[in-house]
Amino acid sequence: MEKYIINGGNKLYGGVKIQTAKNSVLPILAAAVLTDEKVRIKNAPCISDVKNMVRILGSLGCRAAYEGDDIVIDSSAADCHEVPRTLAHELRSSVFLLGPLIARFGRAKIAYPGGCDIGLRPVDLHLNGLKRLGVKIRESNGYILCECPGLRGNEIMLDCPSVGATENIMLAAVRAEGETVIKNAAREPEIEDLQKFLNSMGCKVRGAGSGTIAVQGTAAKLRGGDYQPMADRIEAGTFLIAAAMCGGEIVAEGISSENISSLLHKLRENGCKIHTKNDKIILKRDGPLISVKSIETQPYPGFPTDLQAQMTALCCICRGQSIVTENLFETRFKYVPELCKMGADITVAGRNAFVRGREKFNGATVVACDLRGGAALVLAALAAEGRSEVLDISHTDRGYGMFEYKLRSLGADIVRAAV
Ligand code: EPZ
Helix, strand or coil, rough: CCCEECCCCCCCCEEEECEEHHHHHHHHHHHHHHCCEEEEECCCCCHHHHHHHHHHHHHHCCEEEECCCCEEEEECCCCCEEECHHHCCCCHHHHHHHHHHHHCCCCCEEEECCCCCCCCCHHHHHHHHHHHCCEEEEECCCCEECCCCCCCCEECCCCCCHHHHHHHHHHCCCCEEEEEEEEECCHHHHHHHHHHHHHHHHCEEECCCEEEEEEEEECCCCCEEEEEECHHHHHHHHHHHHHHHHCCEEECCCCCCCHHHHHHHHHHHHCEEEEEEEEEEEEECCCCCCCEEEEECCCCCEEEEHHHHHHHHHCCEEEEEEEEEECCCCCCCCHHHHHCCCCCEEEEEEEEEEECCCCCCCCCCCEEECHHHHHHHHHHHHCCEEEEEEECHHHHHHHCHHHHHHHHHHEEEEEEEEC
């Protein structure tokens, strides 16, 4: 197990290049199973969720590996429709493979997926959507078993705009006979990126980002090729919140401000000066941090749940009180007791966290329990007075490539060490 040792109190200055989006690369890796031609995903982030997805593709008979900064996938020899339990448990995104495996092999077998322990995380919307396309599904011994001799297009209404369910259905529908319309689809930018990638392969998908997605199925041979997915708006938001908490001035490079406008509005309310120029977001904070009354996570374009923990950490050192409401996941406040060890004053009641701002965090030894909660602890330690240790950083390694290097380049005093 590894940890971060952080001496807090340094302001952050300089530029940080934002990585390619984890939550875009993962469904695109699944989509690569649909073609026998080589796919090159450019500048893929070097993070454990992506590495595990690459291993899963390997277990299916694909040749998949990092080549420098890229990931090259050749699925021409793929011959297995089953994702082993050991790998499926590593990450939630293993479930995205149901769609492409059914599309390619007419069947799929996947153990119930793992991922961050932030709630129940059912897959009923995935399975109901696939059933609407003609897939026969049974669950046995912790596995989901799917059979479908021929996918048929249909209209699907999602009970809630699930990102993963939307993507899984898209990945099956591209091979269905006829048209599929997904209503109440998730509108995240990563879904528009998946649409762009699928269309670059020769698929016919439109409407991503609008809430209604239409997929014209095709039996045509699908193309491979090079693809540069979008930048990681959650990594960008994490660095911007870090600078807001520590003070200073940073430039997040290679990111569209449109994709995190809900965060930028909140940070301006907090007293940060923010301006955007082409694909750069410049944030400066040199005055006091002012609390925002409430932060409510919502599906896109609302405030992203993946920035909830980091924003709660910021609220802890603002003047005034805030209420943070987590509307998407049932238990996404597990990091709160660890923040309280650093002096935070937070009371959690159901989906709400009531935060009373304090002067500062005090350094402490804390334990990460999930990806974004772990990032929030790192940010609190960077802003804290004194020395902190953040243990079990395998959680942050899942989604933040070169995290300590990037933070050090901005002036943070952070090192990785073995426990
Ligand atoms: C994706 O997870 C992201 N992961 C998550 O990011 C993100 O938090 C989430 O979308 C919401 O934006 C990836 O893209 C790999 P959902 P996903 O299906 O698809 C309920 C991170 O930190 N639901 O949109 O699993 C579910 O319980 C990760 O990078 C069902 O009820 O999220 C939740 O309450 C964490 N049934 C809500 O929908 C289903 O079949 C949103 O979940 C599916 C979901």
